[in-house]
Amino acid sequence: MGNTIAVQIDDLTVAYDYKPVLWDIDLEIPEGVLMAIVGPNGAGKSTLIKSILGILKPIAGTVTIYGKSYKEQRSLVAYVPQKGSVDWDFPTTALDVVMMGTYGSLGWIKRPRQKEKKAALEALEKVGMLPFKNRQISQLSGGQQQRIFLARALVQDASIYFMDEPFQGVDATTEIAIINILKELRKAGKTVIVVHHDLQTVPEYFDWVTFLNVKKIATGPVKDIFNDDNLTKTYGINYKVSIQE
Amino acid sequence: MDIQEYFSLVFTDYTLRTITLGTAILGAVTGMLGSFAVLRKQSLLGDAISHAALPGIAISFLITGAKDSNTLLLGALVSGLIGTFWIRGIITKTHLKSDTALGLILSLFFGFGMLLLTFIQKQPNANQAGLDKYLFGQAATLVESDVWMMAIVTGICLFVLLLFWKEFKILLFDKDYAKTLGFNSKAIDILITSFIVLAIVLGLQTVGVVLMSAMLLAPAAAARQWTNSLAKMVFLAALFGAFSGVFGTAISASQNNLSTGPVIVIVAAVFVLISFVFSPSRGLLFKQIRFIKNRRDLELHKTLAFMYHIAETHENISHPHEIKILNNFHGFTKGTLKKLVEKNYVTLQGSTWCLTNEGFKSASNLYNQLTQQDE
Numbered sequence: 001m002g003n004t005i006a007v008q009i010d011d012l013t014v015a016y017d018y019k020p021v022l023w024d025i026d027l028e029i030p031e032g033v034l035m036a037i038v039g040p041n042g043a044g045k046s047t048l049i050k051s052i053l054g055i056l057k058p059i060a061g062t063v064t065i066y067g068k069s070y071k072e073q074r075s076l077v078a079y080v081p082q083k084g085s086v087d088w089d090f091p092t093t094a095l096d097v098v099m100m101g102t103y104g105s106l107g108w109i110k111r112p113r114q115k116e117k118k119a120a121l122e123a124l125e126k127v128g129m130l131p132f133k134n135r136q137i138s139q140l141s142g143g144q145q146q147r148i149f150l151a152r153a154l155v156q157d158a159s160i161y162f163m164d165e166p167f168q169g170v171d172a173t174t175e176i177a178i179i180n181i182l183k184e185l186r187k188a189g190k191t192v193i194v195v196h197h198d199l200q201t202v203p204e205y206f207d208w209v210t211f212l213n214v215k216k217i218a219t220g221p222v223k224d225i226f227n228d229d230n231l232t233k234t235y236g237i238n239y240k241v242s243i244q245e
Numbered sequence: 246m247d248i249q250e251y252f253s254l255v256f257t258d259y260t261l262r263t264i265t266l267g268t269a270i271l272g273a274v275t276g277m278l279g280s281f282a283v284l285r286k287q288s289l290l291g292d293a294i295s296h297a298a299l300p301g302i303a304i305s306f307l308i309t310g311a312k313d314s315n316t317l318l319l320g321a322l323v324s325g326l327i328g329t330f331w332i333r334g335i336i337t338k339t340h341l342k343s344d345t346a347l348g349l350i351l352s353l354f355f356g357f358g359m360l361l362l363t364f365i366q367k368q369p370n371a372n373q374a375g376l377d378k379y380l381f382g383q384a385a386t387l388v389e390s391d392v393w394m395m396a397i398v399t400g401i402c403l404f405v406l407l408l409f410w411k412e413f414k415i416l417l418f419d420k421d422y423a424k425t426l427g428f429n430s431k432a433i434d435i436l437i438t439s440f441i442v443l444a445i446v447l448g449l450q451t452v453g454v455v456l457m458s459a460m461l462l463a464p465a466a467a468a469r470q471w472t473n474s475l476a477k478m479v480f481l482a483a484l485f486g487a488f489s490g491v492f493g494t495a496i497s498a499s500q501n502n503l504s505t506g507p508v509i510v511i512v513a514a515v516f517v518l519i520s521f522v523f524s525p526s527r528g529l530l531f532k533q534i535r536f537i538k539n540r541r542d543l544e545l546h547k548t549l550a551f552m553y554h555i556a557e558t559h560e561n562i563s564h565p566h567e568i569k570i571l572n573n574f575h576g577f578t579k580g581t582l583k584k585l586v587e588k589n590y591v592t593l594q595g596s597t598w599c600l601t602n603e604g605f606k607s608a609s610n611l612y613n614q615l616t617q618q619d620e
Contacts, residue, residue, distance in 0.1 A: 055421045074425070079421075079425045081422055090417070090418050091474055092473070092475055106411070109409065109412075111410075136473040
């Protein structure tokens, strides 16, 4: 850990209008970390991920994945969007959504076949959703929908995973199930980057953290930089968390 | 001519056959593409596009001076596309929301189109009569070449749909995710929208500017009620659209002077109505039936659980108790008691009830069942 840089961001500035959402971000994410991005609402956490993935076009700055542009390294990256970003009443099944994870490697026109279906079923198994594979997605609970999204990313079999608030609106059981999968991914040498809201669980879940509030406040190992000083700088109020040793 | 006569003539009579085929194909292609518009929450886009096509018809008449339907529809296609891209432009470049952009373009283009139509009507040119048929459509003017045109466009549309099925699906469901996988979402988007414009323009002659959006939305809305699979939804929408076309033509041909376009739209609306009420999983009727049934079951279970708690305190579970004590409990009615007797859970003796062994057993299982269902 710490030798190879998985994601490198230089001078990244993004604005929706005249007001910058991200201002001059420099960030290096080492390979193999399980990293939380924390910051208040409107700090640009989702925007940062979307800019790395090329969904948003930055005003300035560059992003490289293992030294090359995202376009060249697409197959190394998987994305779990916010659950609320799609219409869950869409006429499709859980298995079908997970299969979408294989579309990238298939490319244009080619249809998913047995091999892709098998991979999707395995991913469903991993997140404990195999019994629900033929459910219409609107008939799944919020936690189950989140697990489906996670399974879709797992199918991509990537090296770097970006997740936008995967713990939002899920119950304790699902949260534990998800964090265990994330820890497994790290164990397998993958890099996992998570937009996270619950500051209490940061030391327990993550080994790396980035504080963000339009500008980058700090980044590094949780045990070194997750302290009241950085929290206060990021959230603007006197913040105190008790870190369990 | 009555409906029976119509169906015996439809295979032999040239005009009837042409019109029926035309409206059926039109219904199929608009139903198919309409599914995409509905799922993208762009239901009103069709309305804006069809209204935006009107000035194109007028302008191409002013330029060519001829009423050839292909030339006029080419004009409609161009102004429909211009309207569509202006809508897209307004949404992406300004802070206006899509409903505002749609309303703006719809009324602006339609107003301009009406202005040109009245201008044309004042011209000393005998040829201008009948241009206003594009407002409400006139299926009777369909000729064989129009139907061929529709068939070819539908064929191409179907081919593209099957070819890019996976891409269309992922764009509809999760556009940002599709982007990260490397799909050019803008290209797919433009492809879908262009086909929607094309289908609408094809229908202007038959159904008209004002009602065209119903052809797009009604079959898709009806189809969504019956299935949870995208492929089945698109297929059903095409089927409903085609049937609306055929039945609409049949009704209008068998009743004198009924304009075909509005009748087709009304038939499509009947499909929607039936689907909203009678669909097994999403329909209002079955929803209400399920609701009532669930509530009854719950009342029954609550009463049974209450009895169970009383019976539990006695050594003999079948010890008789007064019915009166049940009155304190919410959800108890004479009906529920009768049902419990029917199910052989309870026996009645005068003014007392006692739990049977069977009733005791199923009551003790109630709690377990409830927790299992939650999982």
